[in-house]
């Protein structure tokens with residue numbers, strides 16, 4: 001199996017695992033305990049906090065450990081709306097935000113009588129700053145009612161949530177202008193840096209981000225641990241979600257996930273050392289993948305979802321180096337996936353609980369539902385090789401041609417030899433034959449996991 005789904009999650013780096021194991025074996029003490037065993041674990045936690053803060057460009061004091069970016073987003077949004085005055089409970093969210101942000105924003109608005117408004121994006125997925133500017137103007141209280149909240153929430157904006165890097169298209173947003181606009185009206189700026197963290201430079205404090213969220217498992221750390229990064233002033237406007245032992249200075253009660261936190265720290269340390277090289281390598285691999293696919297399928301068969309680099313018009317990074325979202329014109333993504341058992345990629349919304357709807361991210365960018373349903377996201381990573389890219393490109397091309405040929409056969413207009421996707425046609429294009437044979441989509445899945453004895457009836 002060739003794994004090209006690193007935006008959904010990454011494998012744990014072997015060095016991260018090595019750093020975590022002692023926390024599961026001998027260093028199991030509770031870091032809140034006042035004995036030497038507890039204190040030595042507490043020191044490891046604080047070292048991890050420093051390493052994560054360094055990579056994020058934040059201060060260690062700003063780091064609050066959580067169970068992931070989802071919890072951090074909920075803490076940030078519920079936490080801010082809980083303390084916001086009734087005439088300042090509007091939340092602005094980018095149209096292509098992750099469900100963790102959108103779901104938390106709607107739930108918090110409903111809970112505290114606020115409202116949520118969506119900031120438009122342009123066709124390439126970049127934020128429409130003029131629209132943000134317009135939305136930031138105060139609304140008369142009792143004015144346009146919110147679609148959801150029980151109370152028409154006018155007044156000021158409490159929070160602006162805009163992501164640094166989009167999980168589906170890789171589209172990047174410069175946080176600086178967003179921060180400046182939010183600050184002008186006294187709103188806090190929440191930036192979801194989950195996909196950017198450890199892949200491109202993130203400078204939370206310097207760019208004026210008040211609140212940021214990230215997850216360890218997107219940077220070769222373990223699942224189930226993340227951070228909220230909250231500036232001093234943001235912490236003053238934050239009320240906790242979880243109550244209990246008062247850990248994390250009262251903002252997130254609960255015994256710390258010490259193996260996870262130490263693993264996250266190790267992942268951050270490794271990322272700091274390698275991310276610049278990794279960006280160059282992964283960028284070359286996504287470029288190669290695109291070139292190969294265009295070579296096999298032709299430029300007309302493929303559209304890129306998201307920003308394209310154009311140094312003359314938009315200098316600088318505009319897309320995550322490892323991410324490539326492509327539409328294969330006329331080839332339903334689910335059908336392509338069914339013909340592609342040996343390559344792990346996502347149809348746009350694959351990690352949204354298997355929802356069968358076209359990707360809301362692509363729809364927000366103005367793509368048609370048909371285009372969204374024909375789109376696949378490729379995300380390469382630290383351990384991806386050039387050989388894997390070659391193999392995957394050929395496999396994807398074969399799968400797309402196969403789907404084209406199935407459509408053509410179904411509509412009865414291509415019943416001749418040499419039709420797309422048949423072995424004759426593939427050989428004509430120079431595509432290597434599928435080592436498994438086209439009609440064998442069940443092979444090459446994850447090996448079956450052994451069931452632990454205790455789980456057997």
Ligand SMILES: Cc1ncc(COP(=O)(O)O)c(C=O)c1O
Nearest residue numbers: 068069070098100167194195215
């Ligand atoms: C941009 C973005 N934000 C937030 C999350 C949520 O992270 P987690 O599932 O680790 O809480 C993800 C992960 O899918 C993501 O891609």
Ligand code: FES
Nearest residue numbers: 007008167351352
């Ligand atoms: S990448 Fe996060 S839900 Fe799809």
